[in-house]
Amino acid sequence: MSKAYVETTVLTNLLLKPGSSKHAKAQAALGRYESSLLPVYAIKEWKAGPLDHYAYVHDKLAVTRSLADTIGAITAIHPLSPYRKNTSLEALEAAARLDATAEPETGRDYRSRDEENADRYRLALASLIVRSWRKRRKIAKETIQDLECYTEAEPKIGKDGLFDLKPQKCERDRECCLAEALKAQPRLLEALRKAIPETSAREEDRKRRRVLKQLINTPKKPLDRDQCRALGDAIFAFFCPADAVVLTTNIKDHKPLAEAIGKSAEAP
């Protein structure tokens, strides 16, 4: 297979995980294919998901002005949160907290050093967020399948110091621009629906099955922007060109969908 159809997880590793083994792996994977294609749908998902999570951490640092408090807060939010309580973050949090007990000989107190660290990571995040946005259309050989109902607008830092990532969704008052193409292939929609386990307890699977059912049974009903978003992984399988493979780190979810309609998904 000569073309890679870049999915959101790979886009994220390429843009938001510089210097990591995941970045290197994704970069190397792109080199294996003759060409790489990035659908704008991946940019939309990336902005509304991973980039938004980074912006949240940035904003938390801007408001708390404490690295220790920010790491503590983001890792304690929710067990299903996208933020990982991993060893690196734990180490960073521990180091930041340790400063509180060890009174420095430099004369600077804990609070000022914690604030300095918060500023360091806030600036690093702000820089990465804006630079990654500007690189988004350069990571693949071609950026394809523009979305008429979605405006790509650069993230901005407001006067309050917080990120504004709007718009993250498509326009509200119109049907999803992908609807017509989807509705024209009911057999593919049916196959995609069957590939999602009926008994799945995952909310995203249930939503996806529901939207696919609506597209198959009541095609006259407009597909709105939230339903388009719920289709998620199914969109990649559906719109992946016949001579390309879906390139994703989430092979568990994408492989069954792609194979159900005679396509394939590969991990970097």
Place this chain on the structure above:
Amino acid sequence: MSDTVIEFPKEPSSRHTPVLQDTGFRLPGTQSGPAPTARKRAEVRRQSGQAVAPIEIDHLYPAADAARSDVLRALQLLADAISVLDQGRAAARNNDPIAADRFVLRFQLMLPGLFTCRKLGDGFAVIVNSLHFAFINQHGNPLTLDQLTTVWRIVRELRTRPFLSFDQALEYVTEIESHQLHIDPTILSDLLADPSDE
């Protein structure tokens, strides 16, 4: 600060409608005399007709005894940094990599001090911060002459424009990155979970 009028090179045509030349704006901590009054361009032209050389940053923000602001500190530190990087480049050109790296190490040690002047603005701060993480990510490896020259040039430009905007600063940051200096803290990649980690 003396009440010097900053004159820009004379325009070829004098038919334009006169416009205000000076906003009267002064940075806090740099004004020792009265704020300048707004003067019309035509009035300035009458006083001095010839083109004037660019104003040195030190003349714009001269060190006054009473003023010990971040601006003055940053300008002094940046001047020291440029001097050290100058010597580093000279050593590198003379094929003395150890001497060159010694000068770069001295520059690296100046970065925390420069970061304490970050109230100058996020533009200034993001450049200093990017250099800080670039050195961390170098893991002690010396800079190439090309990288050293890029850093030297950007530090020089930062000294002439210490109040650049965040957006303008990102152009320099991108330039640093384009010379194979990794400016992002690696820990950022651990912020998000990935389906393949499950």
